[in-house]
Amino acid sequence: MTDPPEDNPAVRILVALDASPLTQAAINAAASLAADMRGELQGLFVEDINLLRLADLPFTREVDEASAAIRPLDVAAMERALRLKAAEIRQAVATKAEELSVQWSFQVARGELVQSTLQVASRTDLLVLTREGRSTRRPRRPESAPIVVAFDDSPSGTGALQTAATLVRRLGGPLIILILAENAEQHQAISRHLKSWLDQHALSGTVHQLPIMDAQALIQVARQWEGKALVINRDCRLLDETTIGALVDKLTHPVVLVG
């Protein structure tokens, strides 16, 4: 592990994962961003408190996914499994970071994924979250899967665009821009701003509009794309902790929160 240089207030890219099957995509996305932004990659493994609580119940059993066998579950076994998972994720973060020559660190927290991440993260951190713990969906991501960015007129909206452009460059795939606008006037204004920004950066992307300014609609539209990542700025009006949790739960791809 390497520590970030003290004189460099570099962006920290925090990739938060829990014990669900390892999503290399989230680590790849985070590491790519860190490399591009010359920031630090921080891996955060959140030991889901609910799992430990569950394991402590006297009758709890686990249905093995591979063999469909039912076996008893206890706290010791669960902690062992979580430690192993943490070590596995740490190794994956280290490998990718070294591959891209990125400074990296790793830490383990216990609690709920989104809550713990938000507690650990500073305001300027760029967060990459993924979890399949509450979902039974399995990720399927072809090379041509897009990078989806939700764009509104909030102050950090341009930051989200830049991050999405970085991911497109690093990971490939088309750029899909989802405009979050309350009305037609706002949509036109955002579109003009967007066009100017795209021209300035010599980028192209497919532009869509969120039909209703609603968190559920955002989740539903984002699920349709099955992209490599959903990029959204943290000060987006639609986001609160519950919405972030729902996005992370419902999407099979990483959610990138730009500070």
Place this chain on the structure above:
Amino acid sequence: MSEPQALDAQALCWRCDPQQFEFQTTRELEDLRAILGQARATTAINFGLEIRKKGFNIYALGPTGLGKRSLVEEFAKRKAAAEEPPVDWCYVHNFEQPHRPRILQLPTGRGYQFRQEMDDLIEDLRSAIPAALESDEFRGRVQALQQEFVERREQEFAEVSEKAAGQEIQLIRTPGGFALAPLHEGEVLGPDEFEKLPKPEQERIQQAVASLENEIQALLSQLPQWRKEVTEKIKNLKREVTRLAIGHSLKLLKEKNTDLPQLAEYFEAVERDVIEHAEEFHRREEGPMEILGIPAAERPSLHRYQVNLLVDNRQTQGGPVVEEHHPSFQNLVGRIDHRSHMGSLVTDFTLIKPGALHRANGGYLVLDMLKLLRQPFAWEALKRCLVAKEIKIESLGESLSLISSDTLEPEPMPLDVKVVVLGDRLLYYLLYEYDPEFSELFKVAADFDERMDRSAECCRLYAQFIASLARREKLRPADRSAVARVLEYSARVAEDSEKLSTHMRTIAELLCEADHWAGDAGAELIAAEHVQRAIDQQDYRSDRLRERVQEEIQLGTFLIDTDGEQVGQVNGLSVLDLGGFRFGRPSRITATARLGKGEVIDVEREVELGGAIHSKGVFILSSFMASRYAQNQPLSLTANLVFEQSYGMIEGDSASVAELCALLSALANLPLKQSMAVTGSVNQHGQVQAIGGVNEKIEGFFDVCQQRGLNGQQAVLIPRANVRHLMLRHDVIQAAAEGKFRVFPVETVDEAITLLSGVAAGTPDPQGEYPEGTVNYQVMQRLRELTKLRQQYAQGPSDEKAND
């Protein structure tokens, strides 16, 4: 009995009169269309080439240089030119049994077209299949199928999840699978909270969890089946898309080849295989394959749609006539090459290479028998193919377990070929005797004769042959004197003044040399003197040993007398044949006789320097002696016969007359003329029989005499049966014409001994007694003396006993 008379000079050689020819030079003559002197062989070859039944292959037998090869080739080509070119043959992949490539027979020229069409098809498919499988439509449909699986899975899990939620239980992912957590107000219950629940509630939760676990277990058990169903659907979809993508190209291909039903089945197999392995076309877009970091040369999988055009007859005119000069096993039946891949040897049907039998299929194959037999397993392989009427390509290394590698068993090619082998007679007779299959497979023997009759018509044809040869070899035309001299030379080669040699290579070589000397002399035509010079030069280049022998005789190292008389000594004649050059050499033969038990000892045989035929000759003369002189008394002598100064093997019976004369001289104590030499074999009745090399023998003795000076007394005694074989050198004939050298034909030993001794042999009276003074009388007298002596010695010891 009258004394034999010396032969006239004219009888010593046939002289060809150039005036008999109507032409001045061979330029006036047309080319010879017929084959000279080989009527029997020509008929046989014509018959053999015409008949298309199994086993009627041809063995052209005879010594080299008779023109067997050119005659066979000319006849085969002439016949093949009138035939249709044979069909094409291809090997293609066998999709059911890849190690057994299939063979396809196609009309002439269609093999190349078929190969091109298949190459084009592969190129088409290389772009069409990836395009189809990369299309948005296909990917969309695949994603839809996958989504169907995902949604079904999600749906099932959602139902379980909802059912659980209805019972305040949450389905939750663990690092290894799924677990069910009881909830209270949205939070997972801890053990303390659970303990606080009423017992019935606890039991309800536990029962609900157990029930849900079973449902999840059942659900997970179904997942592989669902996944398999989706995979199968995707495969079917891929098949449908691929079938559509390749359909047009294949349809065109099939339409182009509707007249070839044998291809229809192959195209169906290709279509099935392409559909099943469409991903191989797809993967090709990914660039070269690497194994352990080593780039593989090329993905081999698409090779299987290629066509190995084994026999391409699109440019063949008429039937094929193939001559294989190196008839090894592989060159005959073809081979299967291997290529090195990652350290091992691999092969496929594209590496099958044709042999001479493949190329000659439907036509004619010409082989040299000796070369064929010298190549390991080649003869057996040829026979196998001819018996089975098919060519089966086998790896020799595999069949002998010399190598172990990837190998193939290609489908055999049906064989219809006429094989003509060229070889000498010995091989023919040996094969006929010892190889039972030979007579079944080579039923036509084309026996080439080394000689032909010397009729006026034959001489005219010979002249035409010389004209053709001169034109073909770009030689100067020969004038009629040269033709006459060539004919004389031909008769000499044939060793018969009534025959001509058919050894055309010898004649051709002579003419080439004569042409050179004509050029050397600035002549425009080859004349007799140029032919003579060529003959002389050929002799000169080869006669080092003959000259040395003559020199040693003149120096007295080899003791040969050419005048005077000696008892028990006679000049015999032998022939040395070295490197195609034959020359005669006189040898002194001596005989001694003493009291003994009736033995004639052949010293050569005793020291194992005499061959079987020579020994036979000595036994015959012993028998003659006993028959003539010991009818009523024991043959009480021991005689020794020696080839003086002979240090090598003596073979043949042509010295038996000389040996008998020497023995009779020794017995009768009668000197023999050393100015004469004798050749001929003798039978038990004392008749002199023909021998070989008569010309060389006479010339050998003549050369010795000439160097010492011809005196008119020198002569050679030859069997009368050999007179027709006389084709002596001109200097010998000249000497004979001038009376300086003579050749006597003899029919009996009595004639020979009479000439050699100058004393009559004598004929017996009715009582079997010979007249006094004759050779036979003296021999009889000596034998009686020896018998008497033997009787005395036989009685001697008993008398001594009596005295004791």
